[in-house]
Amino acid sequence: MxxxxxxxxxxxxxxxxxxxxxxxxxxxxxxxxxxxxxxxxxxxxxxxxxxxxxxxxxxxxxxxxxxxxxxVRLTLKNVKDTYDLMAALEGLSGELACQHISDAEIAAIRQLHNTMLVHYRNRDLMPYFQVNRQIHESILAASNNDVLQEMYSNLSQRVKRVRYSKQMTERYWSQAVKDHENMMAALEKRDSQLLGQILRDHLCNKIEVATLAGVIDTEDDKSVANS
Amino acid sequence: MxxxxxxxxxxxxxxxxxxxxxxxxxxxxxxxxxxxxxxxxxxxxxxxxxxxxxxxxxxxxxxxxxxxxxxVRLTLKNVKDTYDLMAALEGLSGELACQHISDAEIAAIRQLHNTMLVHYRNRDLMPYFQVNRQIHESILAASNNDVLQEMYSNLSQRVKRVRYSKQMTERYWSQAVKDHENMMAALEKRDSQLLGQILRDHLCNKIEVATLAGVIDTEDDKSVANS
DNA sequence: AAAAGTAATTATGAATTCAATATTCCTTTG
DNA sequence: CAAAGGAATATTGAATTCATAATTACTTTT
The missing domain is CATH 1.10.10.10 (Winged helix-like DNA-binding domain superfamily/Winged helix DNA-binding domain)
Structure with missing residues (x-):
């Protein structure tokens, strides 16, 4: 240590x-x-x-x-609440990004997007998730809103320990990729409203919550044996 | 003391x-x-x-x-960023409220709304703002999302010291009241998407930012004489 | 033997003390 | 007289100490 x-x-x-x-x-x-x-x-x-x-x-x-x-013991409701919030923040980041983003930044994200598609075709789950995360982070950065980034990162921190990426079913995965296709299109058109809408509805988060439903305890405040 | x-x-x-x-x-x-x-x-x-x-x-x-x-010295950008975020959170609070709110809660908000209209007709600015705030707080509470409420209250705290309500022009004011009419209608129909949209676009915040443009210093980090 | 009460121990809350860094003011020198 | 250097002072960073509340263990009583 x-x-x-x-x-x-x-x-x-x-x-x-x-x-x-x-x-x-x-x-x-x-x-x-x-x-x-x-x-x-x-x-x-x-x-x-x-x-x-x-x-x-x-x-x-x-x-x-x-x-x-x-x-803190994360309850299912707590995680759900947090993800709802994160989805709203992602939506905002998309709207703002469309207003501020440069051609070069869009090109960089397009690159990431293409890389992600390769990982999807190869069904390389971990690399896929890593690039996926980079895309969302790039959009967040392009929003040019420091307070937003700070808040998002705090929320992200809170639920990090229960973020699973394992139980991704083929059906959800293909839908997520379709979402990303639409995101790229909206971004390249700089369609603020549309990108915001897509990101808010992007089911990535909802999948994770569904996945977690079995994992997290429903109890709110029971005390627990300590080390 | x-x-x-x-x-x-x-x-x-x-x-x-x-x-x-x-x-x-x-x-x-x-x-x-x-x-x-x-x-x-x-x-x-x-x-x-x-x-x-x-x-x-x-x-x-x-x-x-x-x-x-x-x-912290609030810059105009900082306040703008914060208000953008608060607008997004208000939008989310509206969406969620529609999904959870009871008839009784809606009735209570309708009461507040009517009271607010009276203050508007009498041009009682301070009472108007107070009831206005109560309405937004009620919707936030009805969202039933603790994390959201916590975040919103933190953001609100940050900009509290520069929240002005004085320079409200007649034109903006009447528009704000119209927004509230639409909000009530959407809420009573429990139209989640619509209420979310209205709240996100509600120009209340934008007015304040515009008002502040002249008030806050644009400088970012100059040090200042201390007490 | 089980439960309740009490003493002993441990952990937390807050103040004080010690150490290191920054600031101020004075002296010195060009 | 201005600028630079250095000592004195004040302020912050962190450890220690003291006080108080909670937990545990033990004793006593029924």
Whole structure:
């Protein structure tokens, strides 16, 4: 375990704890022990506690007065709510992108799109998802709206640990690719309204929610055995 | 000045500092002195610094390594970006509200709407804005999406200190009222798509941005004399 | 033996202390 | 007199210490 010795310690610690949560080393509902994390990162309680406060406002953990912190348990509703929001933000990013994007940026996205199609034809799931993500990120960047990007990235962070890409059925996959064909067309026409609509309806998110339905606990607030 | 002696001290302090920023007692770009605020609130630096970290992640202040914190200077672009985002969120809140709202809730909003019309006919600007806000908040609540409400409230907080309602021209005002008529109709038909569209396009926000064009500084990052 | 109450331990909340960085003010030099 | 350098001061970053609340373990009682 590499000790931390960087400045802006609290932010570094927060990111590291975020990673632990994302990778499941800190389980949902698990009690977070300050002392344990202090030892692990080699920092004192002051920056660690600052990190906990920040993570709480970012929605990754929750603070229980006088009883420490624990990892937020994602409920199905919570994830659904978050994805609805992300879809709306993607829609906005599409609208704005059409208004700001340069020919060169469109060309770059077209490149990514073509690459993605190759991965689709080869049924290479992971590369497909990676390029897919790059496309959405490019559109988000082209929106030229910093606040939007910040919010999206926060929401994305919250649900990262339950994002699955495995159980993609052939039917959903082909539909997603069709969506992307329409997206490219709308983008190249710079049809703001249309691209916004497509992205809002893009079923990518809905697939994931459907997939998750079986995975996440429906309970809201039961406490759980800790480490 | 009432001293603070409550539990969850950092959150209380953060709220209080937020109030100071909102009311302009801490000016945009102004350097925030830890010691000064500690004395003012009667707390030690530990909870105060936790509060600063939280306010930074909430976007109200920015942290400069080894150089303390200062109040975020809102640029016109920043406010525009935020309002674009808020419009998208309002649109989503409308869509979702149509899917979840009860007859009783619709009736309550209709009540508010009628009250608002009275204030409009009497040209009572402040009461008009207050009821107007209540209507939008009711729709947001009816969306039944906690994450959405949290995000919206954060964005709202960020731009609160520059929200003006004064320079409302007759022409814009009548248009806003027409928008609200259409909103009520869409809501009572539970026409999700339509209400979403209306709310996204509702020019309320755009008016405010236009109004602000002259008020906010265009400079991005110049430092400013401190207290 | 089970439950309740109490002491001991542990963890959290907040203040203080120590260290490092930045700022201010004064001196010195061209 | 202006500019540069350096000491003194003030401010921030982080660790430690102190206080208080919660948890655990143990004892006592029924």
């Amino acid at each position: 590499t000790k931390i010795l960087q400045r802006n310690l609290y932010r570094e610690v927060a990111d590291r704890i975020g990673d632990l949560i994302e990778h499941g080393e800190l389980a949902p509902g698990e009690r977070i022990s300050e002392k344990q994390l202090c030892d692990r990162f080699g920092v004192s309680r002051t920056p660690l506690r600052e990190a906990l406060k920040v993570l709480a406002t970012e929605g990754l953990i929750e603070l229980l007065p006088n009883r420490g912190a624990r990892v | 009432t001293k603070i002696l409550q539990r969850n001290l950092y959150r209380e302090v953060a709220d209080r500092i937020g109030d100071l920023i909102e009311h302009g007692e801490l000016a945009p770009g102004e350097r925030i002195s830890e010691k000064q605020l500690c004395d003012r609130f009667g707390v030690s630096r530990t909870p105060l610094r936790e509060a600063l970290k939280v306010l930074a992640t909430e976007g109200l202040i920015e942290l400069l390594p080894n150089r303390g914190a200062r109040v």
